[in-house]
Structures are given as C-alpha cells and as structure tokens.
Amino acid sequence: MIDRFHYRQDREAYSAARVKALEALLIKKGVITDRTVDTVLDFFETRMGPFNGAKIVARAWVDPAFKDRLVADTPKAIAELQLPEGMAGAEGEHMRAVANAPDVHNLIICTLCSCYPWPVLGLPPYWYKDPTFRSRAAREPRAVLTEFGLAVPDAVEIKVWDSSAQIRWFVVPERPAGTDGLSEAELEALVTPEAMMGVAVARAA
Amino acid sequence: MKLQHYLGGLEGLGPVSTETRVFVDVWETRIFGIHTAMMALSPQLPLPETPSTFNTIWTWADLRKGAESLNPFDYFRFRYYEKWLGGISGYFIDNGYITAEELDALTEEYYSEPSKPLPGAGDEAIDQRVVQYLVEGDSPKRDVTVTFEFKVGDTVAIRNVPTVEHTRLPGFLRNKFGTIETVYDGAYTYLCDTGPDGVGAAMPVYCVRFEPSDLWPDNAEKNFSLYADLYAHYVEAPEAAEASKAA
Known part of the structure; x- marks a missing residue:
C-alpha cells in the first residue's frame, strides 16, 4: 500500500486499542453483545x-x-x-x-x-x-x-x-x-x- | 463542491492498489462488525424489538456523510476502515452513548494491555436481529405508482443539482448527456432525504450510457463505454436543460 502522508509510528496498535475500547463500551452500555461482532464476521465466513x-x-x-x-x-x-x-x-x-x-x-x-x-x-x-x-x-x-x-x-x-x-x-x-x-x-x-x-x-x- | 464526489477521471494519481485483501489489519474486522450491527439495530427497520439501547438511525448514508464531510486531504490520508473508526466513534460520542473522555481512557488501557479481554454481556436477541437483517436486507424498492419520463434509447441531460452534505450523483457526469440503457422496474428510495440534491423519496432509477469522448474530450481511452445507475431526479430532457440554461 502506498502511504503519501506521515502517520504515527504506532498507527495500527493505536487503532486496535481504540476499536477495542469502542467495542467494550458498546457492550457495557448495552448497544451490542460480547458476541455481536463475531456473529457478523462468522456470517461472512460461512454464508455471504x-x-x-x-x-x-x-x-x-x-x-x-x-x-x-x-x-x-x-x-x-x-x-x-x-x-x-x-x-x-x-x-x-x-x-x-x-x-x-x-x-x-x-x-x-x-x-x-x-x-x-x-x-x-x-x-x-x-x-x-x-x-x-x-x-x-x-x-x-x-x-x-x-x-x-x-x-x-x-x-x-x-x-x-x-x-x-x-x-x-x-x-x-x-x-x-x-x-x-x-x-x-x-x-x-x-x-x-x-x-x-x-x-x-x-x-x- | 466536495472533491469526494468528483473522483471519477482525476489525473496524475499514479498506479492503482492491487491489494486483494478485504482487511489489511485484524482490528479492521471489529469496526466492520460494529457498523453492520448498527445498521441492523437501527430503529427504522421493521425487525423485532431487542433490549439493545441503540435508538438512533444509522444507515450507509450516515457513514457516507461522515466520509464526505472530511477535509478531502484527510479523506485521502486515512485508510478505508480508519475513516469508519473515526466516523463511528464520533457518532457514538455525538449521540451521547459514550463520552470522548471514557473512550480515550479505555483506549489507553487497551493500548498498554492489548490482551485485556472485552467485557462479557448482552442479550441473544440482539445478535438474532443482526443475523435477520443480513438475511432479509433492507430493500429500497417501493410499490408506488411513479411516472417513467424516459424510455430505452432516449437522450437525457444530467442535472447539476446543488451539492450539500451528500449526493448519489457522481461529479464527472454533471451537465453531460447520456442515453437510457435500462429503465428499472418500480421505484427506489434512498436511505435519507438529501435535501436540495433531491433523492430520498421513491422514484424511478435509470441506467444511463455515456460516451467517454464526451466525458473527457480528446482524453479518454478508445472502445469503452461508461454506464451509471441514476435516480430520476438527476436526469432531465435535453430541452429542459437548454431552457434552464437560457433562463
């Protein structure tokens, strides 16, 4: 992939932590369950x-x-x-x-x-x-x-x-x-x- | 004018990416899953109620509006799912589900301890609704009577509607002429009302053929055609285009 801009060195580690924090908060607040994301991903592995x-x-x-x-x-x-x-x-x-x-x-x-x-x-x-x-x-x-x-x-x-x-x-x-x-x-x-x-x-x- | 709406035909960009992976880092799968759950739990869908606390509308239009509202240089700076992560986090903060402070604080925690597990909780009915949405979809087709102003073979002019926050009319087709290739059966809504841009209500959709040498005079490859599916609001008779120009 061609990167034309400057990015923080920990680009992926930071996004990984951020998305995990978001998912954790959404589970805690009752928006989704602890299985929701895996359910979606499993659907695309097996059915669509x-x-x-x-x-x-x-x-x-x-x-x-x-x-x-x-x-x-x-x-x-x-x-x-x-x-x-x-x-x-x-x-x-x-x-x-x-x-x-x-x-x-x-x-x-x-x-x-x-x-x-x-x-x-x-x-x-x-x-x-x-x-x-x-x-x-x-x-x-x-x-x-x-x-x-x-x-x-x-x-x-x-x-x-x-x-x-x-x-x-x-x-x-x-x-x-x-x-x-x-x-x-x-x-x-x-x-x-x-x-x-x-x-x-x-x-x- | 938003550059994000005018990508077709830009020059001087260099080679394309031929990356065939769907996700280039594992974290991207999580934001995709969150987005799909939001689509499925969005309250306007005719699906069973669940205990989910999600009670605000989220559709593709919301995701697209977020990407299209970015400074264009940021739009090109961020990778596809980085834009999703930014837009979706912002949505949950703006709608009061979470605060920026708690998201930042928890990000720090997972950053220093990536293997720290997610909390465990949730009602199964939520996940059942997510699967039901994937299986049933959300058809935009509506059984209403509409007038089909054009038929296959007609020449049409493409309008240059005011661009506000979101459009389904590619910039490179505005003010051009094309030929109707297909008149789709029935009428199609869009996911939101785009205001003066003009789509949202059920209307016909046409597939329109464009001649590349008209789109890019003296600067298009030979022996190809470009087709676009366009909502009826974006299409008018050539005489109407002439009349509005003269007015």
Whole structure:
C-alpha cells in the first residue's frame, strides 16, 4: 500500500486499542453483545461470500440457458440455486449480472463509495475501495486493467458500470479454455472475486 | 463542491492498489462488525424489538456523510476502515452513548494491555436481529405508482443539482448527456432525504450510457463505454436543460 502522508509510528496498535475500547463500551452500555461482532464476521465466513458467486458462475458456464436467465433477471435466477438463505439480503436486495463475451469485457466500479454485492461476493477488497482505482477506472480502464495484469485487446469493448444507485453489480466471466472435462465443483475453484468484478478473468488452473 | 464526489477521471494519481485483501489489519474486522450491527439495530427497520439501547438511525448514508464531510486531504490520508473508526466513534460520542473522555481512557488501557479481554454481556436477541437483517436486507424498492419520463434509447441531460452534505450523483457526469440503457422496474428510495440534491423519496432509477469522448474530450481511452445507475431526479430532457440554461 502506498502511504503519501506521515502517520504515527504506532498507527495500527493505536487503532486496535481504540476499536477495542469502542467495542467494550458498546457492550457495557448495552448497544451490542460480547458476541455481536463475531456473529457478523462468522456470517461472512460461512454464508455471504465469494463462494456463492463462484457457484453461480460455474452454473452459468455449464448451463447457457441459466446464464441467459441470470443476465435477464439476476435475483430470480440466483433463487433457483441451492445457496444459503439471504441471497437477496443486505447489499444484495437488487443485483444485476453482466456477462463477458469474446467482444465485451465488463468492469464494475463505484466512484462515490464502495457498493458491492455482499451475498454473492462478500466484502469489497482494498483495490475496489482505492480512490486511485475509483478515479482512473472511469477514464482509462484499459490502463488500470494492465496494472492488474490483464491486457484487454483494443478490439474488445470495455463496459464500465458505476454503481451509483441501489443496484449491486457483478460480472460473469467467460469460461476458460481447456476446462471441458471439469466438474461444476472444479470450475468453482477457478472463479475469483477479481474475475467477478472484472479486474481479472477466470483462468484454467 | 466536495472533491469526494468528483473522483471519477482525476489525473496524475499514479498506479492503482492491487491489494486483494478485504482487511489489511485484524482490528479492521471489529469496526466492520460494529457498523453492520448498527445498521441492523437501527430503529427504522421493521425487525423485532431487542433490549439493545441503540435508538438512533444509522444507515450507509450516515457513514457516507461522515466520509464526505472530511477535509478531502484527510479523506485521502486515512485508510478505508480508519475513516469508519473515526466516523463511528464520533457518532457514538455525538449521540451521547459514550463520552470522548471514557473512550480515550479505555483506549489507553487497551493500548498498554492489548490482551485485556472485552467485557462479557448482552442479550441473544440482539445478535438474532443482526443475523435477520443480513438475511432479509433492507430493500429500497417501493410499490408506488411513479411516472417513467424516459424510455430505452432516449437522450437525457444530467442535472447539476446543488451539492450539500451528500449526493448519489457522481461529479464527472454533471451537465453531460447520456442515453437510457435500462429503465428499472418500480421505484427506489434512498436511505435519507438529501435535501436540495433531491433523492430520498421513491422514484424511478435509470441506467444511463455515456460516451467517454464526451466525458473527457480528446482524453479518454478508445472502445469503452461508461454506464451509471441514476435516480430520476438527476436526469432531465435535453430541452429542459437548454431552457434552464437560457433562463
């Protein structure tokens, strides 16, 4: 991470003490319980996370009709799958998927904040929240993708989607070549959060 | 004008971060958990009452307003969850849940003894409501009759509404023209009333396509399109934009 300013030497230790003091006071004052924060974190470990998105994408790869339904009505198609309860829950109430194609590459950004589809992707990684990414992806997506190690040919149109209202977006990457014999579970392992936001593509292992 | 609303298209920034971790230090997980609990316990939600003493509204809009009210140089100085920690601590102090003095004093204690445990307490119903919120969400969609002024393919002008404390209109789209790509079904509220900025009540939302060479004349990459989901209040007919310019 690039630090452009001067920070106190004990930056992390100080924040750690401060957040622990805040959590302790909130428990003492009856705002939250001693289990609340762990309950939230556990939910994102086990129920809402990129493991759900990977299942959705793998299904779209093996079932082109499902992929069409997913792009046409994202929540309805997701509801067909046996995913944990809550796929239309917090930050996933209204989702929209866009699919890459040989001539189109999609990239999801949020120039105002960090809108992200929690149920299917979990929480946003640091790159997505980076002000430099949020600025540059709107004007020079190809240059930005190159910095992620992804060269998108000039002939491929890039569509950049800025999530400024209440719809949360994700990308269905293309199925990589050389994966014909793989099971759906094996395909899931090839799907990364970065591929589902468009700063990467899925690659055969 | 708040720089935080005008990030799209800034130049001279150097390389992007390619950091794929969600949290870069363990303490960040705790402030994320506190924020999510506040969202879930916020009293305007139609969820079961709990013994939690939290009785003031907290939504994404409150978190965003806090970040957008920072001096922009501080905004860029602080890491993502550092902004959350500052904003959320300030909220609990401003709303009388805790005092700055007790937070400072306890910070000192945990600083000198990081392994000192958290107190144990709390009613299970509080955590059940937090999980219920995560599962059910808080849909902004409302079943009300609204007028859809535009259809797919229409050219629209983007208004330059007065920026007050908070907006959902990216600065780089103001005064530009775009084409309606999608008319979303139904009407969508925003989490708070943004005053003269104009969102809050249920209204249509459009996905609008912009031509990068219009957004950044002679200074955009080739062969890409930019799309943004915009509340109807931010969008008007090109003739209306002309008329208000002439007035």
